[in-house]
Amino acid sequence: MKLRLDPRAKLFLLVLSNLTLFLHVSLRTEIMLVVLLLSLYFLSGKTKSGLRMTAVYLSLVAADLFVIPIAEGFVLNFLSMLSVGIRMMLPCVISGGYAFSTTTVGEMVCAMRKLKIPEVIIIPCVTVVRFFPTIAEDYRHIRNAMALRGIATGNMALLRHPVQSLEYILIPLLMNSNNVAQDLSVASMTKGISMPGVHTSMTEIKMTKTDYLYMVLCTIPFVLFLGGVM
Amino acid sequence: MKPTNKLTVPDLISIGVFTALYFVLVTIATFSSAALFPGFNNVVLPAVCALISGSVYMLLAAKLQKFGGISVMGIVMGMFFMTSGHFIxxxxxxxxxxxxxxFVAKAGSYKSRKGLLFSYVLFSYGLFGPVLPMWFMKDAYVANLEARGKDAVYIAELFANINMGTFVFAVVATLVCALIGGWFGQKMIKKHFVKAGIV
Structure with missing residues (x-):
């Protein structure tokens, strides 16, 4: 069976991985946490992105341990930027990527309501998630229309006239967004989004033993680090 | 429906739609600055983004004309930054x-061009969030280099001009780019939306 964590547990993991930056944890602590986070990918059936993240992390650690001691000058500067700078962000990227790729919109709304986040924030958030695919689709239509008129065809053409490209792509996108915002408002008002009172939800979320177990597991590296064991 | 000063559901949905567009532009800015200035991408990101997303901001401000829209956009952007694995x-x-x-835009009752431009500059500084870890992480860089057996003087030299210099550079670049981007945005809104009677 595939593992499914509660969105709130994912949020907790996200905050934890941000702590690695604040606390300047040791490499060992970081590796422990990253291993735990990465195994989430494999347990939830996201093998491909799990492997990709593992490869990136491993190569950065390897660069840090083996290349930096012998590097000098510019190479050192660049590599330390890469291996320390990017590597320190990686726990956040890993847990964020996990949260993003495994949470459905329904679960997200449900979790936000349970966390007592006001509707003023929830509604725009949902709209953002719902709207991303529309932007991609619009962009393709706009590029097709531009190609039909012989504007900016070819690979680098957009970069040759950046201001024109910006205007020709962004303005239609904005026009359409404006219309879609109206349509979406009508659609969601019909479904009673502005009704007062508690809303029911198709998706039910619940914190299970697995959630708590994983939260505790991921806290252990920090406890060990703060306790001076590592 | 009678006009109110509070944000209604259609307003919130508009905010969501424009925030999504803004987010896409931030993503484009992230990738292009990473491609153009590898290593310093976080420093130039606010500037690049300010340059291209003026029209989105100006259209949102022109469309809503009430307090709260820009704040909510900032909050939602922050939440998406957080969940997409950026620094808290x-x-x-x-x-x-x-x-x-x-507040600045409100002072000009969302109509004053200068007020809106100024508020756009301030909003652009919100993107400094992802840059800040650089200053947090300075210690970590140094500690890491020391642990790898590098000379302390050498390390100090390496970072002496990176921090203050890059910070000032990022602030100035963002200011200039936000002014240009905001001006361009206002021009676009006037050319395409005001004339068409949309806002």
């Missing part, structure tokens, strides 16, 4: 700058 401080920076920018 970006959350705070976006919210604070969003609310400040909203």
């Amino acid at each position: 401080v970006s959350f705070a920076a976006n919210i604070v700058m969003g609310i400040v920018a909203d």
Whole structure:
């Protein structure tokens, strides 16, 4: 069976991985946490992105341990930027990527309501998630229309006239967004989004033993680090 | 429906739609600055983004004409930064700058061109969130290099001009780019939306 964590547990993991930056944890602590986070990918059936993240992390650690001691000058500067700078962000990227790729919109709304986040924030958030695919689709239509008129065809053409490209792509996108915002408002008002009172939800979320177990597991590296064991 | 000063559901949905567009532009800015200035991408990101997303901001301000829109946009941006694995401080920076920018725009009752331009500059500084870890991480860089057996003097030299210099550079570049981007945005809104009677 595939593992499914509660969105709130994912949020907790996200905050934890941000702590690695604040606390300047040791490499060992970081590796422990990253291993735990990465195994989430494999347990939830996201093998491909799990492997990709593992490869990136491993190569950065390897660069840090083996290349930096012998590097000098510019190479050192660049590599330390890469291996320390990017590597320190990686726990956040890993847990964020996990949260993003495994949470459905329904679960997200449900979790936000349970966390007592006001509707003023929830509604725009949902709209953002719902709207991303529309932007991609619009962009393709706009590029097709531009190609039909012989504007900016070819690979680098957009970069040759950046201001024109910006205007020709962004303005239609904005026009359409404006219309879609109206349509979406009508659609969601019909479904009673502005009704007062508690809303029911198709998706039910619940914190299970697995959630708590994983939260505790991921806290252990920090406890060990703060306790001076590592 | 009678016009109110509070945000209605259609307003919130508009905010969501424009925030999504803004987010896409931030993503484009992230990738292009990473491609153009590898290693320093976080420093130039606010500037690049300010340059291209003026029209989105100006259209949102022109469409809503009430307090709260820009703040909510900042908050939602911050939340998405956080869940897409950015540093938690970006959350705070976006919210604070969003609310400040909203107050500035309100002072010009969302009509004054200069007021809006100024508030756009402030809003652009909200993107400094992802840059901030650089200063947090300086110690970590140094400690790491020391652990790898590098000379302390050498390390000090390496970072002496990176920090203050890059910070000032990032602030100035963002200011200039936000002014240009905001001006361009206002011009576009006037050319395409005001004339068409949409806002």
